[in-house]
Amino acid sequence: MLDGFREKYLLSDNAYAGMRRGIFWTTATNLVTMGGIGFLFYAMDGFVAHLTDGAELPSLPVLALGLAAFAVALFLCNWQQYNNTYCVFYRESGQQRIGIAERLRKLPLSFFGRRDLADLTETIMGDVQTMEHAYSHVLGELWGAVISTSIVFAGSLLFCWQLSLAAFWSIPVAFAMLFASRGPLKPLFEANRAQKVGVTEAIQETLDCVREIRATNQEGRYLEGLFGQVDRCERVCAKGELTNGLVVNGAYAVLRLGIATTVVTGASLVAAGQVGLMTLFAFLLMVTRIYAPFDQALALLSELFAAQTSASRMRSIMDEPLATGSADFRPDGHDVEFDHVAFGYGAGPDGRAGEKVLEDVSFVAREGEVTALVGPSGSGKSTCARLAARFWDATSGTVRVGGVDVAGVDPEALLADYAVVFQDVLLFDDTVMGNIRLGRRDATDEEVLAAARAANCDEFVGRMADGYQTMIGENGSRLSGGERQRISIARALLKDAPIVLLDEATASLDVESETQVQGALSRLLAGKTVIVIAHRMRTVLSADKIVVLRDGRVAEQGSPEELLAAGGEFARMVGLQRESAGWRL
Template identity: 45%
Template sequence: MGIALLLALPGTLLCLRWLRRAVRGEFAISQAAAETLGARLLEFSRLQAVLRATGAVSSGVSAKVADGVGSSSSVGGSEVADGASTGGGVGSTGGTWAPLEAALREDHVASGRAQSAKGPAGQAFHTWVETGIVASLTVGLYLLLGGALDPAVFITLALMVIRFAEPVGMLAFYVDPLHQSDVALERIESILDAPALPEPAQERVASPRPSADGGLEVSLDHVTFGYVPGRDVIHDVTLTFPARSVTALVGPSGSGKSTLTRLVARFWDVSSGTVRVGGEDVRDLRTQDLMEQVSMVFQDVYLFDTTIEENVRIGRADATDEEVRAAAERAGLSEVVERLPHGWATQVGEGGSSLSGGERQRVAIARAFLKDAPVLLLDEVTSALDGVSEAGVTRAMEELSQGRTVLVIAHRLSTIRRADRIVVLVDGAVEAVGTHDELYEAGGTYRSFWDDQSAVDRWRLVGSGTPEA
């Protein structure tokens, strides 16, 4: 019986290897579709106000999609798609948002293809395991009937064969989670193994040089940059941001606005050219020295799973309690803290999950107030907030901008008008630089952008899902 079971083992192992390859293929098929779906769901959640105002989606459909996403641990893409498409077609007919529906459909198709790729290997594996059991029991029964095997011994061996085969058969159920663990470990290792940006040699270490009024000038000299070699997203950009001035960066999505601000903070080194802060190449500044000169308030605020106070104190670790409270007051965070049952000791959850978007933004602004750095990189976030939160965050950002060198990725018309200078970016290159009046008179991309934004700001809701311009 043991020999019969061993004879089936090579085939079982080969089928297991086939199954592992099939699971890797399944993951490759479904991963791209899942990432696209995740991005579309995030866009869908952020664009609710606009989509409903334009009649592109109904509130009932939004709720169904939200329910599906909220229970994503047990609901697959097909179930979310079913909920999203309930109520009709796409667009103004009351169905879901067209890009989301396309992503859901693609995810559903990819899931089917992935299952088809894995199915034959799984069936073959289980078939070989069961074949080994049947062969062993058949040999044992033959020996039993021939008198060569005692009944008690046969029963004992049969139980041993079955007990041995059970865990072998269960291996198929662990292939998926083990592969997911391998992928997760590979991603973690890729992050841990990522090379750090080089620190300057001791003889090259420089310090930012303030201007006459105490501010810091920021400049880019023929800067080119690409995330992937050979595919530049910033093309030969030369700009100067005077000390204590506000410069608004405007342009279509994908024009390089966010990348430009992050190059100033040296998230990456440029492919060619030079980024200077305080007259010094950022590559000649120690990372700690550069970070002391720059504060950042971006759209995606990450909060650590600790208290509100500790998250604010990240701005300056040696700040006193009084300084933390003062920064929170200026950011409008104090009124939020007063409403919370545990006040400053409130745990914000992973990523700040227990706070609203506006509250997370106020924490980020309080950090910047506490840090009090001369350069501020700001990505306006009010497009994703309700009216009350938007007003509070806007006031805090306006105060935060006073007396600093500000690079703001601008979405609101009032911010653009107040800027000392406006830079228009298109496809990673500077199209125009000037004041609002100069750029509007010149026409081009800026005038189109301004007219489109002005038209949107004049919308009024006169009925369910019907905008009035």
């Protein structure tokens, strides 16, 4: 049965071993405590015998020695119990969070397109915390209570089976009530979590869009919606806690009925002369303690049920297929080849279900050349770049780098040969130097500064109070768009990878910033395989090759001169942008 718990609650080998030790020491603690009750009965029995029969009082040294032994044994058992329940599972919860993060790191990006980020955050933080509390507060207590109580029950049968049944019948009935409530409580647990995720999403959306909300005078509407979300969450939580409280308190009431039945049964047996008064006294002492180990287990057993739901969500992440492959990546050069590639975003782990984005796309981006992907929005340009870096896997067809199918290469090994500069730069709340060093963690300060100078970062860093040690705020909030972009290019320069992907790297920049960024890019791109995505036709007229995409297919490809002379889709797009350049207010 314990092995079933191991699978159901995703226990690691260390946690499983710790759980077994925790159960042992919880059982020992309960039995030692019951031994203290036995020691008290021994002392009272001797005192009563002295009053009624004139027997000698128990020896004070014996009583003192017994009391000292009880105290030492109880301390040691409690200490071991704490270490093997709480401490073990606190470490386990940390390892679980790290394990989930490691799993997420190795999953294909298609997974994140199907899962809400707030939901993933709740799994890493909330679900792991729920399971940690169930591990540390319920599992050991519950199993230890069951085992120790079974031992005490078996021993009590030797004295009086009638009183044993009267004292212990309420325990299985109370637990049966709780287990019977598991089905009705499960939807409440799920609704509770869904509402918490909803509140997190609403707060995050409000914070992310605070400028737009203020600019459009929508503060009242957004706050009203947020307050409504919080109110709904409170109602669902209150309903769940009330229902759970009714069940748990009902189980408490049933459990304590064992005391009443013990008194009534014992009085009847004493009146009939079937048991002695001291035997009844012994059982009354026992029932004052026998239910105590179940108190916490009963109160938190519903958390054990909730932990099953949390474990199933964690298991859904751990069961996701990884983007695996060989770590031995030895391409023959760095040409990037698309061979009849198709791809569709969808609900399945491989993107097979869903609307097609690419269909029968074939082209080659040569090493030492700049290949530009152009076309209208939604034509599949960014998707091609992400397939080239194996952020997703193609539904059909093959993407090769130096003749090697990227689908068979471990993503981390593959990306060691890629430098990526996106339009939307993501920076950390760290120093300028710390953000640039992400390109290569083992780079020296001199190498970082050289990459920064090559990316034209000196111009704006020189104005900062602490220079390259200046904190730039969350996602570079203290920097302009051009400054953030130059830090991103400095990262790529520091990495010095043979393949460079540029996804609209200059689209959102002003003329001055674009000029500075393009100067940095010219240093980055020299002699590499470069795939550029751009909407501005003038930025790709100097490319070695143009691939025009429309509706997920290659409409035409060739040099800029060839495509302009052909008068096709590329020539039409260039003409439209030239016309729009002359537009005035």
